[in-house]
Amino acid sequence: MLIEQRSYDFHPGRMDAWLEVYGRLGMPASDRHMGPSLGCFTTVIGPVNRFVFLRGYDDIDARDAGQAARAKDPQWQEFRKEAGALGALKRQESKFLRPTSFSPVQSEADLPWKRTLPGAGMIVDHRTYDMHPGKGGAWLDAYRDVGLAVQRRHLGQLLMFATTEVGPINQAVFMWAYGSIGDRERRRAGMEQDPGWAAFRLRHQPFLALKQQTNQLLEPTLFSPVR
Numbered sequence: 001m002l003i004e005q006r007s008y009d010f011h012p013g014r015m016d017a018w019l020e021v022y023g024r025l026g027m028p029a030s031d032r033h034m035g036p037s038l039g040c041f042t043t044v045i046g047p048v049n050r051f052v053f054l055r056g057y058d059d060i061d062a063r064d065a066g067q068a069a070r071a072k073d074p075q076w077q078e079f080r081k082e083a084g085a086l087g088a089l090k091r092q093e094s095k096f097l098r099p100t101s102f103s104p105v106q107s108e109a110d111l112p113w114k115r116t117l118p119g120a121g122m123i124v125d126h127r128t129y130d131m132h133p134g135k136g137g138a139w140l141d142a143y144r145d146v147g148l149a150v151q152r153r154h155l156g157q158l159l160m161f162a163t164t165e166v167g168p169i170n171q172a173v174f175m176w177a178y179g180s181i182g183d184r185e186r187r188r189a190g191m192e193q194d195p196g197w198a199a200f201r202l203r204h205q206p207f208l209a210l211k212q213q214t215n216q217l218l219e220p221t222l223f224s225p226v227r
Helices: 016-032 060-071 075-085 136-154 181-192 195-207
Strands: 004-009 035-047 050-057 088-099 123-133 157-166 170-176 210-220
Touching: 004 170, 016 035, 016 050, 016 060, 016 075, 035 123, 035 157, 050 060, 050 210, 060 075, 123 136, 123 181, 136 157, 136 170, 136 181, 136 195, 170 181
Parallel strands: none
Antiparallel strands: 004 050, 004 088, 035 050, 035 210, 088 157, 123 170, 123 210, 157 170
């Protein structure tokens, strides 16, 4: 499976109008022709005026065929017309991710998403770790063997854990969902007190694998299937 992650940055004050058009026209047309959605989000903390959305494909050739079919769809054409008139978009980025063996999403069959997170709210901690070339595999093995179990004990619901296949390589990209920002803070504070988390740090630190870590807190849009 490959997951396409797209990030769109908007000129200040124009994102909401674009999202309304996308939710009304672009999302339904995309759902008819493209792979299943893994969620649609906007940033709460991090780069503001940003929309992040993901779709999964078991067959990457089907994505190309879907794009060709969507381009002929009158609803998609109307979306392009209305959205283009807004002049809202400032920057777009696309990358393809491949799920790790321990990611909860392995194929299109794992969707639609099922919520196990308590409550009704949602904040998603979207994290990107850049690794030094040749060292990411050892870090991922340590995380799989030691860190993952600790985080599952303390954190929210794991949505996805993947590495970049196309785009900036040597990256791990993963997403944990929480009921709120406060819920995230409390859960992560509990994790920091777990001896298993200290053991994970001791396990991976000798590799000196991590080059840079960034995160952004996201909230689902009204039309997101993950919410």
